[in-house]
Amino acid sequence: MPTLSSRAGRATLALLMLTLSALAIVVASIPTPGRAADPVTVLTSDFEDGTGQSWARRGTVEVVENSTAVAHAGSRSLLTSGRTASWNGPSRDLLSTVTRGTRYTYSVWARAAAGAGSVQLRMSVERRWQGTASYEQVVNSTTVTDGGWTQLTGGYTLANDADFFAVYVETVSGTASFHIDDFSLSYLPPSPIQTDIPSLKTVFAGDFPIGAAVGRPQLLAERGQLLAKHFNSVTAGNAMKWDATEPTEGVFTYTDADAIVAFARANGMKVRGHTFVWHNQTPAWVFNDANGQPMTATAANKTLLLARLEAHIRAVGGRYADDVSAWDVVNEVIDENQSDGLRRSTWYTITGLDYIRTAFRVARQVAPNAKLFINDYNTNVAAKRDKLYNLVAQLKAEGVPIDGVGHQQHGNISWPTGAETDSMIATFIPLGVEQQITEMDTSIYTSSSESFTTPPADRLTSQAARYKAWFDVYRKYKANITSVTFWGLADDETWLDSYPVSRKDFPLLFDVQLQAKPAYWAVIGAASPTASGPASPSASAAPSPSASRSPSASPSASASPSPSPSPSASRSPSASPSPSASPSPSASASPSTGGCRVKYTVTNQWNTGFQADVVITNGGPAAVNGWALRWTFANGQVVNQSWSSTYAQSGANVTITNAAWNGAIAANGGTASFGFLSSWSGTNAKPATFTLNGATCVLG
Numbered sequence: 012m013p014t015l016s017s018r019a020g021r022a023t024l025a026l027l028m029l030t031l032s033a034l035a036i037v038v039a040s041i042p043t044p045g046r047a048a049d050p051v052t053v054l055t056s057d058f059e060d061g062t063g064q065s066w067a068r069r070g071t072v073e074v075v076e077n078s079t080a081v082a083h084a085g086s087r088s089l090l091t092s093g094r095t096a097s098w099n100g101p102s103r104d105l106l107s108t109v110t111r112g113t114r115y116t117y118s119v120w121a122r123a124a125a126g127a128g129s130v131q132l133r134m135s136v137e138r139r140w141q142g143t144a145s146y147e148q149v150v151n152s153t154t155v156t157d158g159g160w161t162q163l164t165g166g167y168t169l170a171n172d173a174d175f176f177a178v179y180v181e182t183v184s185g186t187a188s189f190h191i192d193d194f195s196l197s198y199l200p201p202s203p204i205q206t207d208i209p210s211l212k213t214v215f216a217g218d219f220p221i222g223a224a225v226g227r228p229q230l231l232a233e234r235g236q237l238l239a240k241h242f243n244s245v246t247a248g249n250a251m252k253w254d255a256t257e258p259t260e261g262v263f264t265y266t267d268a269d270a271i272v273a274f275a276r277a278n279g280m281k282v283r284g285h286t287f288v289w290h291n292q293t294p295a296w297v298f299n300d301a302n303g304q305p306m307t308a309t310a311a312n313k314t315l316l317l318a319r320l321e322a323h324i325r326a327v328g329g330r331y332a333d334d335v336s337a338w339d340v341v342n343e344v345i346d347e348n349q350s351d352g353l354r355r356s357t358w359y360t361i362t363g364l365d366y367i368r369t370a371f372r373v374a375r376q377v378a379p380n381a382k383l384f385i386n387d388y389n390t391n392v393a394a395k396r397d398k399l400y401n402l403v404a405q406l407k408a409e410g411v412p413i414d415g416v417g418h419q420q421h422g423n424i425s426w427p428t429g430a431e432t433d434s435m436i437a438t439f440i441p442l443g444v445e446q447q448i449t450e451m452d453t454s455i456y457t458s459s460s461e462s463f464t465t466p467p468a469d470r471l472t473s474q475a476a477r478y479k480a481w482f483d484v485y486r487k488y489k490a491n492i493t494s495v496t497f498w499g500l501a502d503d504e505t506w507l508d509s510y511p512v513s514r515k516d517f518p519l520l521f522d523v524q525l526q527a528k529p530a531y532w533a534v535i536g537a538a539s540p541t542a543s544g545p546a547s548p549s550a551s552a553a554p555s556p557s558a559s560r561s562p563s564a565s566p567s568a569s570a571s572p573s574p575s576p577s578p579s580a581s582r583s584p585s586a587s588p589s590p591s592a593s594p595s596p597s598a599s600a601s602p603s604t605g606g607c608r609v610k611y612t613v614t615n616q617w618n619t620g621f622q623a624d625v626v627i628t629n630g631g632p633a634a635v636n637g638w639a640l641r642w643t644f645a646n647g648q649v650v651n652q653s654w655s656s657t658y659a660q661s662g663a664n665v666t667i668t669n670a671a672w673n674g675a676i677a678a679n680g681g682t683a684s685f686g687f688l689s690s691w692s693g694t695n696a697k698p699a700t701f702t703l704n705g706a707t708c709v710l711g
């Protein structure tokens with residue numbers, strides 16, 4: 012080792028410093044893998060040019076015009092006045108702007124017109140397909156006043172076929188005039204899902220099926236990939252409910268439910284049916300008498316209501332008789348504050364307990380292969396649990412065909428405890444029923460006054476511990492528990508964003524970019540790479556199911572999978588890749604890959620841009636240690652962002668090099684994945700040839 016006083020030493024030191032700073036530049040130029048991407052804004056309307064910027068009235072009489080009366084920024088806004096119906100308002104065609112399957116954030120500032128006082132506004136979308144219109148809310152009822160601006164923000168994914176699609180702002184009721192300004196439409200470029208982490212369904216294969224409640228957006232693109240990778244059971248979050256399947260008496264619509272069932276079939280998943288009978292999401296007509304008036308408790312109305320119930324279950328249950336393995340036949344019928352424990356819903360006030368008896372009897376007839384469940388929330392609360400127990404015991408004694416009890420398990424980071432969850436399950440065992448966890452999620456909040464736009468690390472740690480405590484109980488009772496389902500797929504979309512108040516929540520195992528959270532690692536019984544820094548990349552991460560299943564097994568080095576570092580892992584500053592972990596293709600690249608395969612998939616495409624995911628498979632006998640993938644675009648496409656990689660483009664020639672953590676591709680089938688955004692126009696042909704470190708790869 013040269014001393015600092017020696018000339019040679021000083022030269023060596025200078026060289027070392029130079030090398031280090033060069034390395035620092037290289038490292039700095041590698042984007043942090045998995046870093047939350049910046050949102051991409053695809054449309055804004057500021058009305059500063061004095062026009063309506065393609066916003067137009069929905070009705071035929073209201074006036075939608077540029078206004079200088081007030082402005083959120085600048086000097087102009089868009090005023091809608093002369094409205095004669097609550098649905099009148101400004102609307103913007105977005106059919107050619109949005110990409111099906113991409114979740115966009117819709118944001119607009121709104122203000123009641125001078126003198127209008129306080130007004131309830133909401134932002135909605137209208138989609139039409141072959142003459143049939145559907146309306147969905149993007150932002151629920153929001154109070155705006157004439158004294159200032161209020162932002163309406165919400166997320167929406169166009170997941171259905173559409174030949175018309177527009178966003179609009181309307182009042183919840185009344186015809187007040189209002190302004191809007193600074194509309195924006197943006198999306199977060201999705202990260203590729205982590206393909207090299209253990210699948211939940213594999214980890215729990217010996218225990219119970221693992222499910223997620225989904226809508227059509229969760230069947231598409233990355234979300235569909237995440238669903239298929241981790242879950243072997245699916246519940247329709249809304250698509251099989253009464254309002255979705257029979258909005259008008261005798262008129263059945265199955266478009267969304269069919270799509271979910273088709274996805275489940277294609278991916279070998281079980282389907283939980285949810286739900287025949289509920290006091291919510293049931294159309295008003297169901298409870299109207301023969302004259303169209305709200306039913307009163309008469310014998311005739313009871314007969315009519317039970318006949319409608321029977322017809323509904325015959326139709327919906329019959330349609331999915333071959334597909335649904337478990338039905339939530341009745342949902343949330345317990346009210347522990349009633350002495351008899353029965354919720355005073357319209358179902359109950361018109362029919363007493365007979366709606367429950369009828370529902371189970373008919374369900375068994377039309378869906379004889381499905382297990383029939385009574386489903387409820389807060390079944391860990393002793394008072395509610397015991398009322399439910401009494402009802403199930405009574406109905407079973409009567410011969411009502413109840414097979415199981417569904418525990419929704421909507422909880423939060425501190426509740427319910429493992430002990431409460433344990434007695435919840437233990438209580439029902441003497442009844443000899445199956446038990447399923449049907450709607451599990453874990454809010455990061457413990458009070459309605461809290462709100463975070465990104466989840467603090469300590470909340471995620473508490474959430475992981477909460478999930479682990481529950482799963483320890485589930486595994487303990489795996490002989491009694493026949494399914495465990497999350498109420499949602501990932502944090503990008505959860506009912507808790509609007510309940511009990513509007514704020515972002517993060518209740519599931521995968522984050523807003525579909526990456527595994529600490530809760531995921533806790534549930535599978537492995538140390539979270541977020542907490543401890545990423546492990547070195549490994550080709551196969553399948554854990555021993557028995558190791559991760561044991562309730563008492565604390566993750567040990569041998570029991571834990573050693574996943575490739577997940578993007579979420581690298582969000583932790585302590586997990587930044589070190590230069591030595593970053594094989595550079597120019598330094599020690601394998602000269603030839605001897606059998607690479609490239610799968611290039613355009614996952615999203617809109618009028619000016621597209622997103623592609625690329626998977627490189629090393630089919631050769633030698634590991635690849637650092638790689639550069641090259642191709643030539645034929646139609647002028649220009650890459651403008653990439654993840655899990657760095658990109659360079661010269662003319663039509665694109666070079667993608669590995670990120671710090673995915674440079675090693677194992678021999679004989681190891682893979683590396685990356686994605687990118689690019690512009691295009693006219694034609695967007697896939698590249699015909701790819702080379703990996705100079706060797707030509709096969710396609711597909």
Ligand code: 9MR
Nearest residue numbers: 248249285291292342388419450498506
């Ligand atoms: O996830 C559902 C959400 O999209 C609906 O707006 C909401 C309102 O009816 O219902 C949600 O699902 C509920 C489920 O059907 C029954 N248990 C409670 C769930 C969360 O509200």
